Amino acid sequence: MTIRTEPRRTGSPVAPGTGAPDALLLHPGEIAPGRARTRGPLRREGPEKLTGEAKYADDLVFPGAWFGATVRSTQAHARLLGIDLGEDFDWSKVVVVTAADIPGENIVSLISDDQPVLVPVGGEIQHHAEPLVLIAAPDRETLRAAKRALTVRTEPLPPVFDPIASEHVFAHYEIEAGDLDAGFAGADLVLEGTYRVGHQEQLYIENNAMIAVPREDGGVTLHGSLQCPYYVHKALKRALALDDVRAQVIQAETGGGFGGKEEYPSILAIHAALLALKCRKPVRMIYDRHEDIAATTKRHPAIVSHRTGVKRDGTLVAQDIEIVMDGGAYSTLTPVVLSRGAIHAGGPYRCPNIRIRARATRTNTPPNGAFRGFGAPQTEFAAETHLNRLADALGIGPLDIRRRNVYRTGDTTPTGQVLLESVAGEEVLERGAEAAEFERLLERSARARTKAGGSRSSSPLATGPVRRASGIGLALAWHGAGFTGSGEVKLASVASVELTAAGQIRILTASTEMGQGTKTIFPQLVADALDVPYEAVEIAPQDTAFVPDSGPTVASRTAMVVGGLCIKAAERLRATVESATGGTFAATYRDHARQSGGVRIDQKFEPYPGVHFDDETYRGDAYPAFGWASCVAEVEVDLDTGEVAVTNVVAVDDVGRVIHETLAEGQVEGGTLQAIGYATIEEMKLHDGRYLNDRLATYLIPTALDAPRITAILVEAPFSGAPHRAKGVGELPMDVGAPAVVAAIHDATGAWIHELPATPERILAALGATTAAPSPTVPAGRRRVEGAIRAPIDEGTDPRPDAPTDPQPLRGPQK
Amino acid sequence: MPVEPRLEVPRTLDEAFATLATAPHRPIAGGTDVMVQITGEIGPAPDRMIDLWRLEELRGIALDGDVLTLGALTTYTDIRRSAVCREHVPALVDAAATIGAAQIQNRGTLGGNVANASPAGDTLPVLLATDAEIVVGGARGERTIPVTEFWVAYRKTGLAPDELVLRVRIPLPAGREVRFRKIGTRRAQAISKVVMALAWRDGGRGWSDVRLALGSVADRPIRARTTERALEGRRPTAETADRAATTLAGEIEPIDDVRSTADYRKVVAARVLHRLVRDAGGW
């Protein structure tokens, strides 16, 4: 279901008004002629995916290809003293690459230059699973034998695992507005709370995969699973000392990314390329699931503390927020994740006095990185849970406290941005509450609680007469659309639309398809702009040899920013052809192409007018526009065991304008389930800086039986700065699911869970049934009870995950 | 990276016995445990394996008077579909339904669950609670091992290297009730945190022949005998439930691991038992 929202304008719009009525803005009930609002064309690459013909990286065949593997650290912090090739192995059969073999710079190019491609001898290993040596062999058996025959010598160094205690700061921000002391002085109630969120693994069903093919010209072509061809391209150029042409990156069909393939593929690409250039053969590096989980980036864990002052009627008067994020061992994208987390930390609410202090620190754990939401799910979980607790403390409903405080058009954010247009917080809040029958169900569970109340047995080992309790919870979020601050300007993205000499219409962008529908909506937008049938518009493969750098496929910017560039390029193409031919584009373009030899229009990103952000002071317009989302979740909690079933979810997302209803719903449904998993069962435990849940049997995501019924409602609060008025959808649903579930758990049980995931263990501990709750900062090993397993397992590592310590395949032979 | 160890594929049970008599061979049935364990990533892969899948002598579910016999190669799907199992040991059907999902149930076998000897094996508490017997055999002949003596240590069974699990015999005494409950992290494809089977006979003056079996709370599936004694001869009242729950929490010594904590397992095992007694007593 799609609901169109009246745009509310109280000030000047972001884009200068043209005076003419905007044909893209529709009022409820209206249908613009020529723009039939159907569900959208069928997914362009759909049939190939459904018949098994779509080729993902591991499906590609390169005759004579070798297999590559990575020797990784089995310690969290150590000095690498030496690499020893065993005498009993014939090393002439394989190639070995160390840091000394890197032709360019031993740096993974991203933001800070702190991460090496491979740790050099004499250098410092900073995390478990850090890459040390690469090996390639003609077959898997030889590769396996070579790995066994290679050993590394290390000297352990003291590791740091606590992000709060760590003194190595990757980034810090401070955002302040108003007078905090005065705000607290005027508060009727002050509430404090600390909230923790753990790692979350992106768990794309296709593991990271790269195949490097050496070129005749001394360069290398990479085929792989990736989100950002030009990130990989840049990283290859730097590490391998190649130019734009000799480093070539081609995206293969990609089986999910969610941010997990934003920056990590650069590392894998460099590894595969180094091996391929040394052995002069194609090299396949396809991770298995265990290596992928053990070694690649995850969502940043965070500890978020709130101290909040409110009036008796629920009005927010003071917010003091502190954020600590665990960046892992290297900076990667941490400064940007922290930035987004900080900007969104207060929640979508008006509060005149606010201070947000955020820092991200280094720990000796694998580096964390991008994952859908990018800092906002962490801080908005804390903000929403804290607000729900405030409502509870005041005796005000969770809906009412939000009605009172939610941003309206004309309000100012903590960075000093005035929200001029496209503000839909109230809309999504009301739609969600209405669709989910929130107030009625909230009252129903209150009545059930009253009836059942006090009949629980006093002994924690006994059951009460009622086994299951239902609950309902609500959350609201905002999510800045596109890159933060001047990020988009710095990217200077280009998208092109080309009319080839043969009369084909082609879109050239680096935006990747990974399931969200890029290959469907770009032709749709361009076809609309050119007024030609959808089938007439092709989209070129994401190959750096042919497509311009349209920036990374991240930050929910693909439809909004790059789609916008495609529309503008198409409009210019249309104007060019129509002025040359005197007829309509649709009628004349084929002839014109043949006669003129074709036309290519490159459209470069132009800054949104009136959007200014100061990167130094962190003041101004953090984003050109914000998206808004609400979520209402119903749960059923087994009071005996603390098990939570999420039964129904209503997810309402404002996307500016719906370009393709089915695809947009798909993003909302998928993002919502990832948020549900984050809230309930996706737990990543660590021991000595190593992930314990490093297989699919132990890192658990929801199955179809665990997934709730999800109702996606799309709201449109158009953004005038984009030619199609769209704002992006991918990440928005990720910000609201978890706090809604935690609120529902509270409604069902009376327990507030401050830590994600809200596992049964944490729920029973919060209810006082068990004596202690596990905390992520306490290493699991320390809490082990000497139980029935008295003898250590000395037959070697146990392969089944129900052993007290999980197997360590990365524990290679070590002197 | 998958490994491909040498494999013997006997066509008959006698051929299998003869092969095993020559040297140790790691058996594979449905493969749902073994194929994960032998990848060579984690410790050395076995040198020799023996594929049991073709041995029809190990298939079949037979009801003979008051004994139900299931061949070792009976899959979880076979159990779920078996009218005989549904009627006579519904708790075993319940257990089979909680294992993995369709793909695993179509291949995983009862014999495999028994021989794999995981402390978390989901059918194993049902076998303990029903006084099952494991019939094993080799070139030297067959013997019957009571299930209480079958799992001798962590992942170790009483099987000799030249023996295979042949069948499982479940006695079906009149009037016996069996209940099964598994607590896992999610609703499918989950290794249990606690798994329990409770059996009793109710002659009208209190429960008799009480059997309480648990998995995932020790290094092997166990009978909680002290708690059984607390239930034996009692009616399923609130007092009985309270006492049994407390006794169980004191009797078991689970551990913290990647899935859960000792504390949680103790409390939840006690509560699951309490709830089972409450449900049986109808209060």
Add this chain to the structure above:
Amino acid sequence: MNIRLLVNGSPVELDVPGMRRLLDVLREDLGLTGTKEGCGEGECGACSVILDGQVVDACLVPMSQVDGSTVRTVEGLARRPARSPDRRLDELQAAFLATGGAQCGICTPGMLMAARAYIDAGGGPDEDAIREAIAGNLCRCTGYTKIVEAIAQAATPQAEV
């Protein structure tokens, strides 16, 4: 070992080690890359195929156990290849396309085989039964909503083409 089996209706004869995984034979020896490897441990279902009428994880099946068997993979569902001019998807694939049941597509082949096995065994449009039938197939993109919708559509009797 010498193994003979039917793959998507075509007879295949191979000489392979008995412990070679069916998944590797399909993908590498037969070039049928539609079946995917997501975990290699029977947890994700991306490698699901229909073996003698039952859905199984091909990563857990050694070749020695499929001599004389019938295997169906995703490549055997459609009536014609995707790129051919007279391509026709079967009703299950068509339903996935219409509802949006495939996003990144990596879980889709396995999901289709689990759904196909369910429908062939008489499964109907009951949502709970469908969810149980695909509980062994992990999807990270869709939230399962449109997958369940597609299977329900295909499992509804009038959908049979």
